[in-house]
Amino acid sequence: MNKVILVNENNEAIGTEEKLKAHKEGRLHRAFSIFIFNSKGELLIQQRAKEKYHCGGIWANTCCSHPRHNETYEQAVHRRLKEEMDFDCELKKLFCFTYKAEFDNGLIENEYDCVFVGKFDGEPKPNPEEIMDYKWVSIEELNKDIKSSPEKYSVWLKIALEHPKFKIK
Numbered sequence: 001m002n003k004v005i006l007v008n009e010n011n012e013a014i015g016t017e018e019k020l021k022a023h024k025e026g027r028l029h030r031a032f033s034i035f036i037f038n039s040k041g042e043l044l045i046q047q048r049a050k051e052k053y054h055c056g057g058i059w060a061n062t063c064c065s066h067p068r069h070n071e072t073y074e075q076a077v078h079r080r081l082k083e084e085m086d087f088d089c090e091l092k093k094l095f096c097f098t099y100k101a102e103f104d105n106g107l108i109e110n111e112y113d114c115v116f117v118g119k120f121d122g123e124p125k126p127n128p129e130e131i132m133d134y135k136w137v138s139i140e141e142l143n144k145d146i147k148s149s150p151e152k153y154s155v156w157l158k159i160a161l162e163h164p165k166f167k168i169k
Contacts, residue, residue, distance in 0.1 A: 004029040004066045011096065011112045016069050026100065026108030032077055033160055034063040034091065035117045038136055045142070045157075046084070046126065047133040057132070060154040064113075077116050085134075086125035091118040095165040101155040115160050 003016040006029050013030075022029050036044045044062045063084045067076035073093065082088050096114040103109070126134050137145075143161065146153050160166055 003069055004031075005069060007112050009098065009112075019066065020107075023107040023109065026102075026110045028098070028110045028112060029066065030073075031066050031111040031113045031156075032064065032073055032080075033061050033113055033115050033156055034077055034081055035115065035160070036062040036081075036085075036089065036120050037117065038121050039119065040136075042136040042138055043142060044085075044120070044124065044134060044136055046131045048154075049128070049130055049132045051129070058154050059152055059157070061157050061160065064154075064156065073114055073116075081118075084127050084130045086127070087120060087122060089118040089120045091116040094167065095163060097159060097163060099156060099159050109155070111156070113156055113160070115163070115166070 002019045004019050004022050005013050006015045006017050006022065006027050008014055008028070011030065017027055017029070038044070045059050046062060047059050048057060050057050063081050065076065065080040065084075067073055071079075077091050078088050081091070094115045094117055096112060098112050100108065100110045124134060139161070146158060146161070150158065
């Protein structure tokens with residue numbers, strides 16, 4: 001059974017819950033979002049597989065998921081980047097934020113989301129169970145497309161990009 005770590009507003013663990021149940025009930029839980037840039041300053045974004053339990057087919061940041069019970073953020077981000085994109089690189093934590101979003105299928109994201117950034121210049125090998133497409137895009141091009149077609153993009157991607165601490169290193 002896939003569980004998430006339930007937290008309070010200070011990101012202090014208060015228990016665990018089955019992932020789908022936590023999303024049905026809208027329970028606050030730990031998450032992370034990874035943003036990988038290449039040496040040209042382009043961001044690697046992914047189009048989520050249609051079969052995902054929510055937000056299938058929309059574009060999101062490079063990788064996002066949840067730490068497992070007894071797993072640090074540092075362990076989780078490297079594990080998940082390898083599972084989704086089949087590469088690993090140095091990652092730096094930039095900031096954390098909370099958000100709550102309800103989806104058409106009745107699921108609710110209520111996450112304490114920590115943002116990590118890294119650099120990579122190779123070709124990812126996306127896991128087809130997780131990702132249907134990917135591309136490298138400039139932040140300017142991405143922001144322009146988000147403005148014209150916001151429904152194509154995940155809520156957490158849009159929030160992170162607008163955060164004052166989001167900086168491309």
